[in-house]
Amino acid sequence: MPTAVVLGGGVSGLATAFYLQKYGASKFSKIILLEATDRFGGWIKSKRHPDGAIFECGPRSLRPVGSQGKNTLKLLSELQLEKDILPLCRTDPAAKNRYLFVNKQLHALPNSLQGLVKRQPFMSHAFIWTLLTENWKTKSPLEDESIHSYFSRRLNQEMADVLIDSICRGIYAGDCRKLSIKSCFPDLFNAEKQYGSLTRFVLLKPKATTQVDDALIKKCLEEKWTSYSFKNGMQQLTDALTETCNANKVDLRSNSSVKSITFLDNGKINIKCDNDEIKADAVFSAIFSKDLGKLLQIDTLKNNLNSIPAVSCAVINLEYEGKLLPVEGFGHLSPSSENGPVLGMIYDSCSFPQHDRTDVTPSTRLTVMLGGAWSDSIQNIGQWISQTDLMSMVTEAVNQQLQIACHPIRSQISLLNDCIPQYHVGHSNIISNLNTYISKRQLPLYLIGSSYQGVSVNDCILNAKLAVENFLLN
Ligand SMILES: Cc1cc2nc3c(=O)[nH]c(=O)nc-3n(C[C@H](O)[C@H](O)[C@H](O)COP(=O)(O)OP(=O)(O)OC[C@H]3O[C@@H](n4cnc5c(N)ncnc54)[C@H](O)[C@@H]3O)c2cc1C
Structure with a gap:
């Protein structure tokens, strides 16, 4: 019976191991997860002090929106974490109020129609005028462009310089003049391509019907959650994944840094780590792309993996x-x-x-x-x-x-x-090069984690699930 190896014990690797033991246990005699450090969780790390105070070192909340958000809620039900969720609801001040620090002053962002009509001191016009004229801006023929360029065209340069620039610093700690609209906000990119404007997209897109097949999703919709954490902080999620994987005989190995990966002619993969050598049948890489690039000897893969900053x-x-x-x-x-x-x-x-x-x-x-x-x-x-x-x-x-x-x-x-x-302009070409190479040569390598198709914890979890489903289909 074959062996599956997961590289990296962050949320992506742990979610992959979870879905493998849940759906693919009959296909593998062994599921091994290799983590370089002495702890599981990756960037998710919550420090709890004896007096109860919690400091988050990485992510601090999850959003329950979209297919990614719903998938995480289902996972939380499976992990029996429902009772430990701390939701923020739509009417909570922390859900309603966000601020910008511009021109050395704190300014509230509009959160109502009134706010949109009133001119903000850091903008030349009220938000509403920019939004009302968006529909008449011409559609771009470009295959990709920067987030700044997209919003300068569709809204105006001032909005791109102040608001969009700040949002990209908040989500990606990144520069919106380099980040790709196609890879960072694919829904907005496709909205312009399909509907010609964001206004038409909002007015004409078919109403999404949320499948309420889970009690937690129902509760979240009824109570209008906008984001949430856990009683013991974000790490409660990765701790629960670790515990469930352990209980289901996933071989979780900490202090096991992978040093090289070689694809053998017989279809197997040779994985060298600190104190061991493993022959695997499938590898799910959930480490940063450049770290994976260092482990491989194939130039096409290495070059593409290294080009993701x-x-x-x-x-x-x-x-x-x-x-x-x-x-x-x-x-x-x-x-x-x-x-x-x-x-x-x-x-x-x-x-x-x-x-x-x-x-x-x-x-x-x-x-x-x-x-x-x-x-x-x-x-x-x-x-x-x-x-x-x-x-x-x-x-x-x-x-x-x-x-x-x-x-x-x-x-x-x-x-x-x-x-x-950072998904810079052209990131989608890198992903397509990687996928084409892997599928043409039928390499048993699956690329998961924040380097490829979404950096949020929700994206990481959904992409782990999709990779396992994809493996089981083949
Ligand atoms: C400061 C910060 C704030 C964030 N805030 C949010 C937020 O509020 N909400 C949200 O949804 N997302 C947020 N994110 C994004 C999200 O937290 C990350 O994208 C996500 O946690 C990445 O998980 P991962 O498992 O893909 O990677 P990682 O967490 O990087 O895990 C990879 C693991 O692989 C291990 N590894 C590396 N090399 C090897 C090797 N050779 N052999 C074995 N193991 C190896 C590493 O030690 C690590 O444990 C934030 C990120 C940061 C950094």
Whole structure:
């Protein structure tokens, strides 16, 4: 009976192992997951303090929208995590209110028709005028373009410079002048191609019927969730996946860094790792594309895998004595025109007060995100600035942007190297080159993870499921 090997123990690898043991157990005698470090979870890491405070070092919430969001909810039902979900509902301030820090001031983004009609101080016109004229903008014949170029055409350059630039810094820590509209926002790209304008797309697209075949999806729709976390933080998801895989005899190996992968003439794959050599029948790679490129000897694969870049970020968790936030909301983003190192700040205590410390007086938790496409490598930040200076810079930024002048009572710095892959213009060609090469040669290699078709946790989980389904069909 064959052996399946999963590379990487982040959420993508764990979800792949979960779906393999669930749907493909009869096809394999062994499912092995190899993780280089001493823990499973990858970028998902929640640090819980003895007084109950939780600091998220990576992702901090999931959105229940779209097929990806619904798929994750189904997975949560299967993992019996329903009771541990902390939902944010549409009327919660953290769901309604988002801010931009522009021209050295905090501005609320419109969240109602009134807000759209009123001119914002950082824009020349009210949002509504830009939206009303969108329908008459001409359609582009381009096969791909940058997100900035797309929105400069469809809305206007000011919107692209301020709003879209900030949103891309928030999602990808990336530069919207380089990121691809086709790969980062395929629905918007296809909407223009199919309907000619976003306005026509919104008005004419057939109403999506949500299949409510799961009690958790029903609850989420009824209660109007907009995002959610878990009682023990995001890591509760990867911990539950790890536990279920362990209980179902998946061989989860930590401290097992893969060193090389060779495709043999007999159809098998030779995998060399730290202390072992494995003969596998199928490999599901859930590691960063460049890391996979280093393990292979095939130039076409190596070159394409190496051409997907990633950015590095610093995530700084801060906790202050007392309730200090000047506004209620999810957080704020800063456009690159502000020229500062801060991408944005998340008001953790407002979104998930359940993660505040419980046994003493109230506190305020915040996360500051730095770096991204504007810093070469986070290791450079480590060389360029000491942790003490980094902390001074961050507390100064919090003072300037949120008027919180006191010193944090607790803090944590996480330097995350190559943590968010960047889908630059032309990314879809790289994916197509990889898929063509793999399918033409019928290599038993499946590419999963944030490097290829979506960086969100939901994307990672759905793509893991689709890869397993694809394998089982062949
Ligand atoms: C700061 C930050 C904030 C984010 N916020 C959100 C958010 O709020 N919501 C959201 O949906 N998404 C968010 N994301 C995106 C999302 O968290 C990631 O895209 C996702 O966690 C990636 O998971 P993965 O399993 O594909 O990769 P990873 O988490 O990178 O896992 C890959 C694993 O492979 C291992 N590995 C590497 N090389 C080898 C090797 N040679 N042998 C064996 N193992 C190896 C690594 O050690 C790692 O554990 C955020 C990401 C970051 C960095």
